Amino acid sequence: MKSERDPLPRHIAIVMDGNGRWAQKRKRPRTFGHQAGQKSLRQIVEHCGQIGVPELTVFAFSSENWSRPRQEVSRLMELFLRALDKEARELDENDVRIRFIGDTGAFTPELQEKMTQAQARTSKNQHMKLNVAVNYGGRWDIVQASRAIAAEAAAGRLSPERIDEAIFNRYTALPQSPDPDLFIRTGGEMRVSNFLLWQCAYTEYYFSPALWPDFSPAHLDAAIAEFQRRERRFGMTGEQARIEAG
Ligand code: IPE
Ligand code: IPE
């Protein structure tokens, strides 16, 4: 039997999908949905802070999203820019540490500067970590880690025989984070869309039909409750896993 004391996920990953459809249902432009999605993110971060989820990684812009209509991409960039100042202050007040993961060099210097500032401003915060994936792709992450490792090896600082999973992990975008326990995708699609491929090898997947702007703290609680009902076996038998879990 599972009880209320079942552990909370130590790290939740979320693919925040469905903004465009949410807006289209209201006969509004897709970017209206992205704006509404920001509000949803604010609520979910706050809720995680309140219930004690220590780390959240959200997919805000994928390396594939550059393929969207130019106008949507530039509106998204404007929204990020505007959100950064305001949200960074609020996150700081709530003791949240923000980090951006992804190939951020592709953004305008102004946006990069604001990201750096938000990271610096919140770098000492302890209560919760928020990682925002922008121009992120799981395959990009694996390739950039491999490139960095190869450079170390070529420079004679790392011998190829020493490379194992723990060392490889140090070169990925989330070297200090536990792997996500729970992966949530909103918007009804059941795919990974190149999110945290390396990190989610043993993560529990949860797909919600709710469009991201409709995804509320109650939806998150439902996802966590479902997570707590799952039995994670990590390759063991059920019996072994139950002994291991105590
Ligand atoms: C997710 O919502 C936000 C981004 C990818 C930036 P979508 O914009 O993908 O919304 P749908 O899937 O078209 O409804
Ligand atoms: C994934 O959503 C990326 C983000 C939520 C930022 P997409 O809407 O881009 O994914 P696909 O295109 O449906 O796979």
Ligand code: MG
């Ligand atoms: Mg989508």
